Amino acid sequence: MKNDFLYVEISDNMAKLIRNGVLKAGDRLPSVRMLCREHNISMNTAKRVFLELEAQSLIESKPQSGYFVSRLPYQRLPLPEVSKPSPVSNSKEPAELIGKVYANMGKNNLTLFSVGAPSNELLPLAKLNKEIMLATRELSDSGTGYEQLQGNEKLRRIVAARSLSWGGNLHENDLVTTAGGMNALSFCMMALGKRGDTIAIESPCYPGILQLAGSLGLKVLELPTHPATGIELDALKKAIPKIDLCLLVPNFNTPLGSCMPDEHKKEVVKLLASHGIPLIEDDIYGDLYFGRQRPKCCKSFDQEGIVLWCSSVSKTLAPGYRVGWVAPGIYKEQILKLKLVHAISSPAITQEAVAGFLKSGRYENHLRKLRHTLQSNYQHYIEAIAGYFPAGTKTSRPQGGLALWVEFNKKINTTELFESAMKQKISIAPGRMFTMQNQFENCMRLSIGLPWSEEVQLKLKQLGRLVANL
Template sequence: MSRDFLYNDIANAIASQIRTGVLKSGDKLPSVRVLCKDHGISMNTAKRVFLELEAQSLIDSKPQSGYFVSQSSYLKLPLPEVSRPSSVANDKEPDELVSKVYADMGNEGLTLFSISAPSGELLPLAKLKKEIVHATRELKDAGTAYEPLQGNLKLRRMIAVRSLVWGGDLQENDVITTNGAINAVSLCLMALGKPGDTVAMESPCYPGTLQLVVSLGFKVLELPTHPITGLALDALKQALPKINICLLVPNFNTPLGSCMPDEHKKEIVALLSAHDIPLIEDDVYGDLYFGTQRPKCCKSFDREGNVLYCSSVSKTLVPGYRVGWVAPGKHKEKLLKLKLIHSISSASIIQESVANFLKTGKYENHLRQLRRTLQDNYQHYIHAIAEYFPEGTKISRPQGGLSIWVEFSKRMDTRKLYDLAIKQQISIAPGRMFTLQDQFENCMRLCIGLSWSAEIKFKLKQLGNLAKMMLAD
């Protein structure tokens, strides 16, 4: 019996029990290990069973607890379609729309569902302030001197230590610090390509990355992406002759929140290495998993130095500090040269304070709480969307991260919905922002990084009512 047949057969059997009421809302399912033992299957096959059931909105994962049958309201919300972008590379971006939405950032009078970052209420601000003071006292010359070009040694050491969690096995000398992850990605692109080259990316994709790639003179080839398992492997294989660089967010990408299975990551790394196509991996959301274990990265399977691993603490700890890093593999010298040209040094005090926060264990304690909060927020959002949004609304099933992708009827224009919502002091991110093509006009991204409250629930109700009104016209 093939592995594909096995996982489909097991998933279908469990799905049938849920739909017929044998398994009821809230019931706990067997663990991955129990499923392996009972059916004689591998861990990866068992995980695919649960991914398939999540894709059908039948089960949910809870941190430290396992998998449970979804509440009935979840079952009303189908999964968005797999994206179907054009196979022609593009370099035209929706400048006006992106600028309008991001102009809302920092406006305290707005409910910012549009900005994918945790709110200050979810961050350990008092502890971070103390680390700044401590770093000023501890550093030579109070942190006024330039850092070494490669970055703060303590921070690089802590990044290397933490890489063991996802199978990275990095050494401190493998890491270069940067001014946030977007700066890391920018350095990678400049080191690897030239204007006119084609970069393959998921579709939909983070607007800031799209803008960066286009601003450097590259073309973007958007590839079909599944809302649960991420980039479509077959599409990537077909695109290989057209591309020069691959830029992916395998773990909980925004806006879909998809997480690529480990076997897909391994296959992609081997495939791109065989064709000498470098892979830039953006892993800013990897620590925000909702399950019991942090997912591996593509870098976990890199044996040739072909994966340039980028990350930061902007989505997990403190957006404004702009602390990021890159493990560029065999391209390290190129990136060091570019960093010298473009920034010379990173901020000494900031890097030292983040390094201390990681070293003392405060970061891991913070992450545990943040993950629980985001998981709870996700469930609150789903209940609110099921109750208040138009019938037929589809939503993604993020397994981590900060975003939910909402898909309305084809008659919806979320740019117009944005204009109506902003009058109610609500900012959303219309789907057209997340592509260079004419698609996703009926979609939007909602950030789940806001502290849940009666006010947030009311704002979602207002948003749902506006959507119903638009579709009724």
């Protein structure tokens, strides 16, 4: 209680200094450690102070530099609320809505704010074409034969080497390749869950995960989730007796773009391991960080082998290649058995092509450019939303990834907004897509994967007008 009181008191005092102009735009704030010393508080309490000020859009964090008073007016858009899903598992999948939105994929006459992938214009298509040609020459059978069950050895070796950047320390033999990230998640959920089991997930959550869980007969338990730091740990602790497995997207998840702090990831793994509950970790956005360093994964803290780390190149390089992988820990044999039954092997040519691209070093160059573009896009989107959307609009502030979550007042129904926007050749992802419950009707996800242009800006302006008219 004392810490709660101090956290509120200190954040309120600092907020007054900022609002009264004593602390001005661009001023650097004390570090977390300095705040601890000045007020004799714990690290966690100090961090809560800064999180509260960030939630009010009064300050911003800069990687490796610290916290600063927000410089620009558009950064004062408040954060969305922490989600409050029902503590009871639910299965009201919005199948019809999801079908309508996904039906727009690949349509060139629409502005696709609804597709959570980078535009082709941001991908190195010519270089990938060359890698495909090289792959047919490198493979002994030109790629027409079956690949070994565990997957392309070169690809697994490179993915294992790259895991050192986030503390994974994987070996090529720890990995199994799959036909994209969703295929990896599918194998994991089939291996670990049986019909009637309960799976804990973030709320809101990617629709594909909801649909997959439903198709397997799993009950979905949505956990309260903070738009900046991910699932609420206390909620997960309370849910432990109810759940059989857990699936999280700790790094820049869609649709919120939240990123769990390392200490949260460590605590989650320790908690689940102590109860023998496996964790499926979807790390498909981890390479799309805006800061200087890639965030760690839950797998970084896995001592027992209970984390099944899944990823792919679908959000960074080649969505249509369907190249993914999983490091399944102690569940490797179950995953291999499922792969044998459901796939026999992975496509040889695309695996070899991706392996070649990663090995050449061109992938890192591409990622640097892509991250810079996405961060710039995010800033443009926020500025447009601040200028064109109704007062009171709230937005997430992702530090990476492809998603921007927008929350309107309760009177706005984004399913209705979707229908109106489609008449203007604009496709959005309504918030109801991202839950099994009756919530988020006043929210939407916008993809920042489109190259910024005058046309994109105009479409956001039109979207703002449509919201105002609802």
